[in-house]
Amino acid sequence: MFIRLPSVQRLSFTTLSVLHTLAGRGPRRLTALAAGEQVTQPAMTQMVTKLQRDGLVERRADPSDSRAVLVHITAAGAAVVQGRRADRVAHLAELAARLTPGEWAAIAAALPALRRLVDADRRKQQQKGP
Incomplete structure (x- = not known):
């Protein structure tokens, strides 16, 4: 999207x-x-x-x-x-x-897991180098 x-x-x-x-x-x-x-x-x-x-x-x-x-x-x-x-x-x-308040709550609950995914990808990219 x-x-x-x-x-x-x-x-x-x-x-x-x-x-x-x-x-x-x-x-x-x-x-x-x-x-x-x-x-x-x-x-x-x-x-x-x-x-x-x-x-x-x-x-x-x-x-x-x-x-x-x-x-x-x-x-x-x-x-x-x-x-x-x-x-x-x-x-x-x-x-x-x-979005409804319930939908906002669901997104907020998912944010820690999404942050971990972003951080894991960033570490992987840094290991690859330029």
């Missing part, structure tokens, strides 16, 4: 996922982005080239390996991510206003 919620800017799911990854996890190599999105490196190179042309990302030399490049999100790219997040929060708030 979260993916289907309306968005401010019409971009492909994979493109938006790349922007969200860069905003949330910081700069990444093209190979890491391609692996994370399960696309080929040439496809990711094309996507990053388009995002760069649109001013949403930029490429910079990797300080740990001068032969490699890191993809960074720009202020404009971060604004797209923030705009989408604000749009979705507003939409979810509108939907949540329709």
Whole structure:
């Protein structure tokens, strides 16, 4: 449902996922982005080239390996991510206003388990590395 919620800017799911990854996890190599999105490196190179042309990302030399490049999100790219997040929060708030007190209680009771899932995923991602 979260993916289907309306968005401010019409971009492909994979493109938006790349922007969200860069905003949330910081700069990444093209190979890491391609692996994370399960696309080929040439496809990711094309996507990053388009995002760069649109001013949403930029490429910079990797300080740990001068032969490699890191993809960074720009202020404009971060604004797209923030705009989408604000749009979705507003939409979810509108939907949540329709819940009964009992439904709110059920959600509140589920929050500790959901937090554990998020924390477990975060630890798993950190173990994988960039």
